[in-house]
Amino acid sequence: MSSFLSTLNEPQRCAVAATGGPVLVLAGAGSGKTRVITRRIAHLIASKCAAPEQVLAVTFTNKAAEEMRARVAELVGATAAQTITISTFHAYCLRVLRRDIEHLGYRKNFTIYTESDARALLRRVTDELGERRDRFSPALFHSAISLRKNAGETPESLKKRPLRTATEEKYETRLGDVYERYQSALRAANSLDFDDLLLHTLHLWRAHPEALARARGQFQYIMVDEYQDTNRLQYELLTLLSAEHRNLCVVGDDDQSIYGWRGAQARNILDFEKDYPEATIITLEQNYRSTTTILDAANAVIQKNTARRPKKLWSALGKGRALDWFVVADEEAEAREATSWLQHVMRRTGAGYGDFAVLYRSNIQSRPFELAFRQAGIPYVVIGGQDFFERAEVKDIISYLKVMANPRDEAALLRIVNMPRRGIGDGLLHQAHDLCRAERCSVGKALWLLLERGAISGRSAHGVRAFLRLLTTYRKRFREPGAPLRATTQELIGAIHYADEIDRMSKSREQAMMRLENVELVLQAIEQYENEFVRPSLSGFLDQTHLDSNSAGDSKQRDTGAAARLMTIHSAKGLEFPFVFIVGLEDGLLPHEQSAKEGNLEEERRLFYVALTRGRRHVSLFECLSRTRNGRERPCKTSRFLAEIPETLVKKHIRAAPEMMAHSAPKSPRA
C-alpha cells in the first residue's frame, strides 16, 4: 500500500485506491476533492498501475490545471509531474488538432477565434444573409451556435431535426443557415472558434480511427475534475477516449453545477452509472472548510432542489457564529454597511483584508463596493471584468500577429487592414469579399488581385500596396528560423507608427499612456513566453494567449496579497475565504429575473449554495429594500432563497429607515 493513502478519510481512501475501472466521486463542497485527485494520480504512479505519461487529468480552467500540477509535483516530484498530461479540454484538443487537423481539410497554422472575432465574422455572415440586425445580434447568434456546437450539433444535423411549431421552424432554419455560413467562413479563414477545438477533435476521432487509436493508446487512466460542468461534446470525447480500458474517474458535485447556460449538463454526473454500471461510486460528505452553521444553512437551501443526488455535508470544525443578515435601504447603503461591518470583523478577529470576499450575481454590482472601499481605505481587487486581451490596442497587435501566422484569418485581417488608416474602407472591402467568394481565396489575396487588375483608385491603391508589402516583409521576417518574436513584433509596431495612431485615437494624455502601456505589456508577454519555452513560435504564443488569457498581461491576479476580493459567484467557484459577504440577495438579482423567466430556478439556487459554501468561518448576507436598475429606482423583495435558511441559523439586522420597510413606500416627498 502506497503512502499516498495515509491521512485520508475512509471514502477518500477508497477513491484513491480504486484503480480498476470507472469511478465516480461525488465530492461535496470543501470535501477534499483536489486532494483525492492528486493523491490518486500519485498512487497510480507509485503502485505502477501507470507511467506518468499514461495519465490524463482534465480540468476546466488553466488555473486549476496549474494548481493540480503543482500539488502532484509535491507528491511525485517535478520531473514525473511534467510528463503527466494535466490540461483543460480545450488545450488538449488543440494539441491533437495541431498535429492532425489536415485530415479535416484545415491547415496546421490555423488560428483561434476569440468571442469578438467570432462576432465580427457573424456580423458579415448575417449581413450577407440579409438578417435584420435589430432582431438578433451577432452575439446572440454566436451563443445560440455555441450551444448547438456544444451539444454536438452540426448545421446538417440541425436542419434534419424535426420541428414542432412554425415559429420554431423559422428560427431554427435561420439559425441553421447562419451556422452553416459561419462554419464555412471559419473554414475559409482557416480558423477555429473555442467550441470547434472540441467539435473538430470529435470529428477527427470519428472519421479517422488511426488518430483515435493514437490518443487511446497514450492514456491508461483518465481523470476529470468538475465533471458536472461537462457538456455533450466533452462527454463524447471522454467516452471515446476511455472506451477500451474504461479507467475513467470523474469527480464533481451536481449541487455546484452553475454553467448550464453554457451547455453543461449535470445529467452527465447524475447518469454516470447508467453508462458505467460497474462503476465504483463514492460520496465525500465530510467538509474540511466551513463551520457547521454555514453547512446547515447550505444544506437546508440545496435540499429544496429536486434533481440531485442526496448528500449532506457535515463538519468537525465546530458550530461557529450565526449568519448575519443585513437589511439596508439601497446599494449605496449596502456598500457602506459592508464596509463598516468588514472593519468591525477585522477588529474583532484580527483577520486581514485578504480574508474577505464580496460575492455578487452580476459584475455591475461591484461599483458601489469599489467606491466605498476606496473611500474607507480598504485595499481590494476586482476579479474578472474586462479581459486584457479584449482591449482595442491589445487586439490590434495580436491581430497583426495572427495575420502573420495565418494569412487567411479574416477577422484579424479586417481588424488591421485600416489600422492605422490606409484609406481602405467598406466599399473596397465589399469588393474584396465578392472576389473572395468568386475566386475562393482569402481577403488578402483578393486585395492583391484587385490591385493587379487596376480596380483600385489612387489613394486607396497606395494604401493597399503599402499594406500588402508590409505583410509580405514581416511574414518573411517571422518565418526566418530563430526569429526573435519580441524584437520582430516591436519592429512591426514601429513600422506601422502605432504610437502615433494611439495618440490620435486617445481622448486624453492619460488614456494614451495607458494604451501604450498595454502594448508594452503585450511585448512583455511575448518575451516571457520566449524565455519560458525551448522552441518558441508565433503560433505557440498565440495559442497560449487565446487559451489562457490570464497567463500574461493580467498583473491583477498576482499581487492580490492583502486585499479584499470582489467577484461574481461564478468566478468564486472552487475558492474559499474565511469571511464571505453575499450581497444583493433580492428576487430579480438572485434568482436573476431572466433565469426565473427561463425556469432555471434550481441553477440559481445552486449558485446561492456555491456562494454559501465558500465561507470558512463566517458568512454575511446583504439585502436591499430598493435598488437602481436600468436607471430606475425599484423596490426589491427579499430573495426567496434567503427564506430557505432556518431562522435559528441567522441573526437579522434591520439597517434601513422605518419608512423604507413598507416595500413600495415612496421616498420622502421633498426628495
Next chain:
DNA sequence: AGACCCAGGTTTTTT
C-alpha cells in the same frame, strides 16, 4: 472615411 447623434438593450462567461 470619420464625426456625431439617437435608439435599444441591458446575466452569469472556465475556454
Next chain:
DNA sequence: ACCTGGGTCT
C-alpha cells in the same frame, strides 16, 4: 445610467 451599434451628415 450607460454602453453599443446603426444611421446620417460633412
